[in-house]
Amino acid sequence: MSVTPVRIQGGAVSIGGRPVLRGIDLEIREGEFVVLLGANGSGKSTLVRACTGLLPTTHGSLHLFDTPIGRFRDWQRVGYVPQRASAGSGVPASVWEVVASGRLTRRRLLRPLGRVDRRAIDDALETVGLADRARDGVSQLSGGQQQRVLIARALAGEPELFFLDEPNAGVDVENQQALADALRALHARGSTLVTVLHELGPIAPLTQRAVVLSQGRIVHDGPVDAAPGTVAAMLTGHVHHHGETDVAVTFAPQLSAPLDTPPEEAR
Template sequence: MDTNARSGCHQQIVTIDDIFFSYENKTVIDGLSFSVLERDFVGLVGSNGAGKTTLLKMIVGLLKPTRGEIRLFGEPVGSFRDWERIGYVPQKNALNPLFPATVREVVTSGLFNKKSMFRRLTAAQRSKCDDALYAMRIEDLADRRIGQLSGGQQQRVFLARALVNNPELLILDEPTVGIDAETQGAFFRMIRHMHEHHHITFIMVSHDMDMLQSYIGSEPKQRRGGLSFYVKHTHAPENCGETDLVHSMHQLRETVEVLT
């Protein structure tokens, strides 16, 4: 696919330029190029072992490609420093159950970068954390250790962490695994609203193809190896009057009466 033809005047949020990744002499990703544009919603689909999670980890700097380059907002990942612009929800099995942090500490960590992580929280930051806890219905778990929670509860904590800093790019690796069907539907409605009415770009891996394709379509824009990229771009005629995500997250709380 000609990504330049699709880009026009839109900012490239993620640029993947001819990347390769090998693990234990096995090539996982082979010569992948792709651009994610401002306000794209990219659904990343592939079989187990196709490299979906590997690609997401390279985008957020947790892994380095064997060859090629990834840029975030035009900056090479290796020198990128504005990580508060990005929210990331890893797979739930990425959590060490012995990690000795409380729910509040995990959510609050989404507000920090390397420069600010040892600074005292401001009143505005505490308010953001409280809003995220409330919206995800985990305020009563705030002082519990993350490893003591169920899988669904842990996912809500990581969703709150990813949303707390009003990111420009949200990267979600199967974010609804372990969450009941009703809440999955509410979550998809929330992120659809966020995509249509906020200046947010999404990259998401999801096992729920029916839910995902109902929004982004059934035909991929690009296939490479075992990976398929489904893309929906939005230019909503009206953006919300609110510029933060608090009211969107509150929609989730209001939609779902009970989370399991």
């Protein structure tokens, strides 16, 4: 009997008392590649955060793998790729270390990494094409490469269901292609993928189903090419809706010592 990775019925989510999502009915079947589209503020990131348990639903029901999310404990089946803003921190971390932290879902406390763990980490780095950068510091990588590190981190836990939150934001064309290749490889292995996108770009040919949100409601759910005008335009990249600016910002975390001059002056 096959399970349903994600099922939401009448779901609603509020943030700080303000309703953000309303009347969400969504079922994602095994092996599907679903893109969540919509303008800024339409609630697509909120939907992903609700599905990963980061935000509570205020109404309706949300099941992961046929288990109500409140009782769901099988988190190693879920991989989450947040928006890139959190790739850097106050202390240097190597690419390998960040990817290795994705293995925590399958590790017991106080046990060293086993051979299986190490192989999973190496495979994950291989899949995103960063095996040769494993020893480098994460903050030394470009934005697109950091995004791929976060995908590898989710991959290292060998989940069945992936949630990706705008993996393409601020990523240059070449890296978007590398990213699409990594997602294609995941999908080919039978993983279920749910990804929030601002524009389809090179991912377009991979997906069979687009869920379009507008003002907190699902306004389209079906094949990508049958989506409303805005989405069709996003496919070809002709629409520059509001919020364009924050897509263009490349967030490059920077490590520096108290006495350093900021990078833009040091050039």
